[in-house]
Amino acid sequence: MEAATSPGVSYVMPVLNEAGYIREAVESILGQEYDGEQEIVLALGPSTDDTTRIVEDLAAADARVRFVHNPASRTPIGLNLAIKATRLPIVIRVDAHSILAPNYTQRGVATLLRTGAADVGGLMAARGRNDLQRAVAAAYNSRYGLGGAAYHSGAPEGEAESAYLGIFRRSIFDEVGFYDESLWRGQDWELCLRIRKAGHKIWFDPELSTTYFPREDFGPLAAQSYASGVWRGELARRHPEGKSFRHLLPPTALLASSLGSLAWFVPLAGSGPLKRTLLSGIRLAPLAYLGMIGYAAVTTEHLRPAQRLLLARVLPTIHFPWAAGFIRGRLRGSGQTVDAGRRRYGKTK
Numbered sequence: 001m002e003a004a005t006s007p008g009v010s011y012v013m014p015v016l017n018e019a020g021y022i023r024e025a026v027e028s029i030l031g032q033e034y035d036g037e038q039e040i041v042l043a044l045g046p047s048t049d050d051t052t053r054i055v056e057d058l059a060a061a062d063a064r065v066r067f068v069h070n071p072a073s074r075t076p077i078g079l080n081l082a083i084k085a086t087r088l089p090i091v092i093r094v095d096a097h098s099i100l101a102p103n104y105t106q107r108g109v110a111t112l113l114r115t116g117a118a119d120v121g122g123l124m125a126a127r128g129r130n131d132l133q134r135a136v137a138a139a140y141n142s143r144y145g146l147g148g149a150a151y152h153s154g155a156p157e158g159e160a161e162s163a164y165l166g167i168f169r170r171s172i173f174d175e176v177g178f179y180d181e182s183l184w185r186g187q188d189w190e191l192c193l194r195i196r197k198a199g200h201k202i203w204f205d206p207e208l209s210t211t212y213f214p215r216e217d218f219g220p221l222a223a224q225s226y227a228s229g230v231w232r233g234e235l236a237r238r239h240p241e242g243k244s245f246r247h248l249l250p251p252t253a254l255l256a257s258s259l260g261s262l263a264w265f266v267p268l269a270g271s272g273p274l275k276r277t278l279l280s281g282i283r284l285a286p287l288a289y290l291g292m293i294g295y296a297a298v299t300t301e302h303l304r305p306a307q308r309l310l311l312a313r314v315l316p317t318i319h320f321p322w323a324a325g326f327i328r329g330r331l332r333g334s335g336q337t338v339d340a341g342r343r344r345y346g347k348t349k
Contacts, residue, residue: 008088043078121163122208233329260285
């Protein structure tokens with residue numbers, strides 16, 4: 001890409017308790033094959049591990065790296081602080097758990113200019129460093145885990161509802177506003193909704209791929225899933241456009257499996273034909289769910305036997321907390337729900 005078609009790029013990243021990942025994430029940005037001017041603005045939360053020291057070292061070593069403090073530690077607040085501190089015409093959101101391919105910026109900016117979109121995103125390619133994280137990554141990449149959105153399962157290039165992370169024209173924030181700071185999760189989808197309502201395009205490019213490292217312990221994974229479900233339920237409360245049939249599948253599985261499990265304790269003897277039929281049918285629900293889990297564990301490619309067993313445990317750890325969170329968020333709202341595993345996560349690194 002020639003310099004004339006390489007506008008300056010500002011990378012923004014909220015950071016909290018990411019000592020095990022932040023250096024590699026920043027180095028993948030610094031190593032981008034891109035001719036245009038670049039800067040990195042990190043929104044640094046009050047970490048309890050070595051993240052702050054590492055960020056300060058990175059900023060001291062390279063003038064392209066800067067940071068702003070995010071004392072509230074909330075993702076949308078940090079993103080807004082970082083974006084407001086940028087000075088270049090393209091903004092690329094990056095996650096501290098992600099690694100960009102060397103051509104990510106070049107490809108993404110070219111797609112942005114080619115399509116005239118306001119926001120471009122690609123695939124979230126989950127990867128793992130150990131058996132459990134590889135099982136979680138397999139769940140994220142599977143239609144049985146987080147499947148549905150284009151950036152998880154893949155889709156042809158074209159307009160999309162939302163974008164993973166996002167490569168933005170900086171001017172779009174001045175037009176439609178910044179991230180909604182009342183949405184502690186799911187704020188990316190809501191921003192994309194405002195962009196689309198303003199008449200602009202969100203574009204999915206399957207050739208854009210970001211390596212993402214998911215949680216690598218069951219407790220933080222369950223906490224993350226619960227918080228994600230709560231805030232997706234909150235989005236569905238606020239915006240009719242936020243409702244999707246696929247969001248009803250985990251709550252349906254949770255309720256059906258729970259009722260089906262309880263049905264095994266209700267005796268069939270002495271029951272009428274209708275009651276026996278209903279009880280027999282609902283008893284099948286947990287068995288059907290277990291069958292789906294087993295099928296997913298057996299048929300998922302590129303996993304060793306131990307990782308398949310872990311996948312069979314990972315899937316319910318994603319599904320059921322998410323479902324419980326979604327029901328809570330849909331009925332009662334999000335309240336002050338946080339990803340409790342995020343704060344614990346850094347302490348265990």
